[in-house]
Amino acid sequence: MKKTTATCAFIAAAFVSYNASAALYDAFLPANEPYSYDETFGLVTKFCGGVGSDTCMGIRPSGSVLENGTPVPKYNFAGWASGYSSYEQGTGITGDGTEQGANHWTNVGNALGKPTTSDTNDVLVLGDGGSVTLTFDAPIVNGTGYDFAVFENSLNDTFLEFATVSVSTNGIHFVTFPHFYLGTTPVGSDSTEGGGVNDPTLAYNLGSKYRIGYGNGYDLAELESAYLYSLDHLDNGEATETSVFSAAYMSSIIENYAYIDLDNINYVKLTDIIGDGNTLDSAGNSIYDAYPTTGTPGFDLSGVGVINQQIPEPSEFAILLSGMAAIFAYSRRSRNKK
Ligand SMILES: [Ca+2]
Numbered sequence: 001m002k003k004t005t006a007t008c009a010f011i012a013a014a015f016v017s018y019n020a021s022a023a024l025y026d027a028f029l030p031a032n033e034p035y036s037y038d039e040t041f042g043l044v045t046k047f048c049g050g051v052g053s054d055t056c057m058g059i060r061p062s063g064s065v066l067e068n069g070t071p072v073p074k075y076n077f078a079g080w081a082s083g084y085s086s087y088e089q090g091t092g093i094t095g096d097g098t099e100q101g102a103n104h105w106t107n108v109g110n111a112l113g114k115p116t117t118s119d120t121n122d123v124l125v126l127g128d129g130g131s132v133t134l135t136f137d138a139p140i141v142n143g144t145g146y147d148f149a150v151f152e153n154s155l156n157d158t159f160l161e162f163a164t165v166s167v168s169t170n171g172i173h174f175v176t177f178p179h180f181y182l183g184t185t186p187v188g189s190d191s192t193e194g195g196g197v198n199d200p201t202l203a204y205n206l207g208s209k210y211r212i213g214y215g216n217g218y219d220l221a222e223l224e225s226a227y228l229y230s231l232d233h234l235d236n237g238e239a240t241e242t243s244v245f246s247a248a249y250m251s252s253i254i255e256n257y258a259y260i261d262l263d264n265i266n267y268v269k270l271t272d273i274i275g276d277g278n279t280l281d282s283a284g285n286s287i288y289d290a291y292p293t294t295g296t297p298g299f300d301l302s303g304v305g306v307i308n309q310q311i312p313e314p315s316e317f318a319i320l321l322s323g324m325a326a327i328f329a330y331s332r333r334s335r336n337k338k
């Protein structure tokens with residue numbers, strides 16, 4: 001559903017005349033981030049800001065976040081993406097305008113391990129419409145708050161290249177995080193004066209909206225919320241009037257959610273959004289980011305860090321060994337008493 005301000009204002013005027021308290025839409029609100037909200041419409045009007053803003057939620061690879069401009073320890077990264085199951089290279093990766101050739105930018109190894117806080121070359125370029133699916137040494141689980149974070153390489157707070165973020169347990173069925181873009185006009189190409197500039201407060205869950213060295217957090221619990229919301233707001237394949245999600249997004253999450261175990265996530269997939277407006281967010285609205293760009297087009301993945309990781313069950317062999325050790329210790333103690 002495309003929500004233009006003009007239509008909303010018209011509907012609001014008609015609606016408010018007999019029910020002033022009810023919003024037009026059933027809100028879907030960020031669980032872990034500050035936002036601004038319009039009660040009349042039931043829509044978020046502004047998400048949290050970029051690095052340096054009061055509302056920045058970017059996470060450093062060290063786990064610290066900025067509070068009043070000062071890094072404060074808040075998260076512990078248990079691990080980093082250590083492998084990948086697929087890399088579907090998007091279009092337009094030539095390396096033109098960089099000192100590296102195209103082969104450097106398509107090396108998935110650049111996106112594994114701890115992300116850089118300063119080397120903008122230490123990234124995997126997805127290319128326009130490209131995607132990569134990363135794997136981990138231990139599954140990601142749904143713990144308190146953010147469970148993992150995605151790092152990009154933007155040089156500043158406004159040149160943002162977006163991607164959708166999806167997760168999977170089995171590597172076949174993926175569920176995409178609800179993502180929103182509130183802007184309504186193209187931002188242009190980075191090769192034109194003033195082009196490619198975006199506003200982080202317009203974006204939610206779009207890969208990373210933070211500059212290099214700051215990760216965008218993801219909370220697996222939000223997928224359950226989005227699934228339950230979708231069950232309530234998809235009616236015979238159509239979005240109900242009060243739904244902020246599009247029918248397409250809700251159909252996709254309902255189809256795939258049954259295959260997902262939020263306490264056993266083995267795959268994180270990033271898919272570049274071609275920012276010309278043809279790709280739609282979870283509300284069915286256009287997403288705009290710098291387009292066209294040359295050389296290293298699309299999302300530049302610096303890394304994915306795991307905050308909440310499954311603690312491995314001890315193997316049967318390990319249990320057997322510790323059992324034998326205990327018996328041995330007991331028999332020694334018994335012998336010594338004699
Ligand atoms: Ca969580």
Ligand SMILES: [Ca+2]
Pocket residue numbers: 125161296297298299300
């Ligand atoms: Ca790029």
